[in-house]
Amino acid sequence: MLLDERGVSTLPDLPTPDFAFDPHQPGACVAGLRPYRKNSYRLDKEVLGDKFVIHNYGHGGGGITLSWGCAAKVRDMILKRQAETGIIEREIAVIGAGVMGMTAATLLLDLGLNVTIYSDRKPVETTSYKAGGQWAASILEYSKDFAKVQEFQYILRTAYTMFKASIGKGFGVSEVDNYSVNTTSGIDVVHDLVPGLLPPREYLQRLPFEGHNTSGYRYRTLLVEPPIFIPRLERDLRARGVTFVSRRFINSTDVLTSLTQKVVINCTGLGAKDLWNDNQMISYRGQLAMLRPQVNLEYLYGQNGYLFPRHDHVVIGGTVEESDDEVFDPETCRGLVEYMAGVFGQTPAVPMPEYHVHHPRNERLVDPRLSIAP
Template sequence: MLLDRRTLVGGSAALALTGCATISRRPGCSTLPPVHIDEGRLIRTVAGLRPYRESGFVVRRDALGDKALVHNYGHGGAGITLSWGSSRLATDLGLAGHSGPVAIIGSGVLGLTTARLVQEAGFPVRIYTAALPPETTSAVAGGQVSPFGHYREGRVTDVWMAQFQAAMAYSWERFQMLAGDRYGIRWLRTYEEVRRAAAPGSWIDAYYPNARLLRAEEHPFPVSPVMAFDTMYVETPRFMAQLMSDVLEAGGTLRLRKFENVADLAGLEERLLFNCTGIGARALVGDAMLIPIRGQLAVLRPQPEVRYAFAGDAGYMFPRGDGILLGGTFERGEPDPTPTPGAIARIMASHRDLFAGFRC
C-alpha cells in the first residue's frame, strides 16, 4: 500500500511525551488552541524539491575504476525520517574492508548523517558540496519523523521493503537518542485526518502502538475521522546546523565543489565515495527514475501555546521554535524551488478554514 501521512499513524506508547496537549475535555469545548491564520503573521515562504523515485530510495555499491561509489539518495518526502537508517545501511555497505579517508558528496541530511556514521566508525571525512545546508532541501523540510511520499504502491520489491523497514528501525532509535534542544527534536501529540486504516499487523504497529481513533467529542477539528498519536518533530535548520558542527568538530573538512557526472568523481583522491546528492543524482548518475516533487511551506510567527500538530486534507501544521509551519503541496515534476503566490494563498486559506471551524 502507499504509505502517506494519513496511513502512517501512531506513536510510541513507552516513549510518549509527558506534558503534551491532552485530548480529554468537556463535551463541546476544545482544550487545543487554534492556530491564528493571518497574512500579517506570515514571516516567510519556502519551497524544496523532494527527490522522489517510484521504486524507492537507492542504497547500492558500484565500482568506479579502483574506487567504490556507494549511493544513498532518492528518499522523496521521507529524507529526514529515514536519514540515519538509510545512512547506516550505506555505511555498512561501504566501510567493510575499507581503509583510509572517505568522501561524502552532498551536504543535505543524508550527507551529514552518513558523514557522522563514518566518523563514528573511525574514518576521516571530507564533504564535497555544491550548496551549504541553509540552501539544501533538507533545511526547509517540515521534519515530522514519519515516512511520507517516498515510493509508489506496486513499484517496490520485497527486498526493498525489508531495506526500508531496517532503515526506519534505526532512524527511529537514533532520533529518540537525540531528542532535546541541542538537535531541535521534540515529541508532539499529533492529530491526523484518516482516509484509510493501516493494514493490521503491519510494521506501523511497532512504532505507533498507542494510535487511536478519537470520538467526535474528543477533538475540536471539523473533520472526521481523526487519529491521535505521539511522534517526533525535527526543527530542521537547527538539526542541520548541529550536524554540520558535529562533523567539523570531529575533524571533518568541507570543500565547495559541483560535479557534473560520475567521471568527475573518479578524480577525487579518496577511494570510497558516498553519493548523497538527493535530486542532483538524476544528472550526476543519470537516474531517470528520479523526479523532483516540490513542497511549499508558509511559516507564521511562533505561537507558543500551540503544542500539537495536525495533518489532513487541509494540509499539515507543525509548530517549531522558528515558527508555525503550514504545508500541503506535493507537486510532481516541478523543478523550480521557488514558492508560488497561488499555492501559498491556498495553503493559508485551507488552514484558515480548518481552524475557523474549531468547535469551541
Template sequence: MDATEVIVVGSGVIGLTTAVVLAEAGRRVRVWTRAPAERTTSAVAGALWWPYRIEPEARAGEWSLQSLSVYAELASRDAASGVRMVEGVHAGTRLDGLGPWAARVPGLRTATPEECAGPGLWARLPLLDMPVHLGWLRRRLAAAGGVVEERGIARLDEALAAAPVVVNCSGLGARTLVPDEQVHPVRGQLVVVANPGLTTWFTAADATSDATTYFFPHGERLLLGGTAEDGDWSTEPDPAVADAIVKRCAAVRPEIAGARILEHRVGLRPARPAVRLEREQTGGDGVLVHNYGHGGGGVTVAWGCAQEAARLAGAAS
C-alpha cells in the same frame, strides 16, 4: 590516496547523516556540496517523522524505525539537535492502511473523536527544526573529524578520482550526476506564520490531489503546508497556492487565519520510483555507494539509510 578516505556527495540531511555515521566509524570524511546545507531542500522541510511518499515500503519501514530510535534518543538528551517529540494527528489515516512498520511505532493508535473529526491516528513523533538540526549535524561531523567543502562536480567520476570510496547522496542532483532520469522533483510549498499558540501537529493528505494540509509548531513559528506537485521544477512561491494553504489550515484551526506571515518556502523533494541504496561496480578499484531518491521521506529514513550506506561502503558492521 588515503585508504580510509570517503567523499560524500551532497549536504542535505541524507548526506550529512551519512557523513556522521562514516566519520564516527573511523573514516576520514569529506563532504562535497554544490550548496551549503542551509540552501538544500532539507532546510525547508516540515520534518515530521513519518514514512511519506517513499518506496520500497518494506525497506523504508525498517530504515524509518531505525531513525525513529535515534531521534527519540536525541529528543530526550540533546535539545541542541533540534529534535522534539510532539503529539499530533494524521487525519484520514487508518492503522490497517499502513505497513507492518506501524505496529512497532510506540503509542501509535486510532484517534478519539475529540482528537480528530473522522478517521485518524494519534501519535507522539519526532518533529525536527531543520535549520537547527542541519547545523547540529555539521558540528557533530566536525567533532568526528569530517569536513564540508563547497565543490560542485559534473560527474561522480571526479569524486572517484579523489577518494577510494564515494557515497552519492546528491538527491535531485543524481538526475545529472549518475545520470538517472528516474529522479524527478515533487514540489512542496510552505508558509511560515507566527504561531498563535498551537502545540500539536496535524496532517491530512489526499492521495488524489497535489494539495496537502498540515501544520507543525516550532516554538514561535508555525509551518503550514503544503503541496506535492510531481514534476514541477519551480522554486518560486506561488501567492495563490500560499493563500490556499493558509485557508486549508485555518479550516482545521481557525486561529491560523489571522496569523502573521513570516516567510514563504519552496522545496523540491528528490523523488524516484524507489530509493536507490546500493553499491555499484565501477569497473575500477573505487567503491561507489548510492544513497538517493528518498522523496518526501529523507528525514524519516536518514539514520537507517546512513547506517546501511556505511555498511555497503565497508565502514560499519
C-alpha cells in the same frame, strides 16, 4: 477523561493558531524540491574503476525520517567491504551536504575514518533544511523483494531509535501528538512494517479543535526541526575535523577522476539525475507558508495539508506539483493559510490549493501530500 452528553470520551479543545500572514514578508514563503525516485530510493554499492561508490539518494519527502537508518546501512556496507577485502580506506568522500550526506558522514567518523564533504550547496541551502519535520515514512516499500522490505524495516527502526534517543540533547527532536481527520498512511506504513515501534493510533469521536465536529485520529510520533537539526549536524561534523568543500561536479566521470579518495558516498538527491544519469529521479515542488512562532501550540495537525508548530515558525504545507522550479508562489502560500484557517473555523472555508501530480506507471509512492518535506 471527559465525557460528552452521550457518554463518549472526548478531549478539551486545544489552542487555535493565529493565522495572521503576509506572503510578501521576507521568509514568509518557502519552496523546495523533493527528490523522488520512481522505483524506490537507491541504496546500493558498485565498483567503478578504482573507486568504491555507495549510492544513497532518492528518498522523496522522507529524507530526514530515513536519514539515520540509511546512514547505518552505508556504514554497514563499508564495514562489510573492509571484512571481505582486508583493506581499510581511511579517506572518504561524501557528495552532498543535506541530511543524507551529513548523517552518513557522522557514522563513518565513528569508524575512525577521515571524511570530506563536497557540495555545491551549504547545508542550510539544501532541501533537507526546508523540510516540515514530521517523522513519517513518505515512501511505501511494499515490494515483492523480501530483502528490500527487511531493509526498509531496519532503516525505519534504526532511524526512529536514534532520533528518539536524541530528544533533549539539542538536536531539535521532540515527541508530539499528530491529530488527523483521516488515517495518515505515512505513519500507518510504519505501524504495518514495524509493529510496536510507534504507539498505536487512537480514534477520537471528535477532534479537539475549534471549528471541528468530525471524528479523527491521534498519532504519537516525532517532530524533527530542520533549522535546529541540520545546523547541529554541521557544527558537530566541523568540530570533529570534517572539511566542507564547495564543489560542483560535471558528471560521474568528473567525480571518479578528480577525487583522490577511493571511497565515495553519493548523497546527491536530485543531482543524481544529471550526475549519475539516473532518469528515474523526479522532482516534486512543495511550498510552505511560515507563520510566526506560537509556543502555546504543542501538536501537529493534518487534513489534506498539514500544520506543524516549531520553535522558528508555525509551518503550513501540503502542496505537491511536478516541477524543477524552486521558486515559491506567494498566492499559493496565502491559499495554504486561508485553507487551514477555514478548517479551524477562523475564516470562511476555502479549498486546498490545487495539486498537479503525475505518478509514472509502477511508481511505489505514498500520496506525496503526506510527505514531510516542503
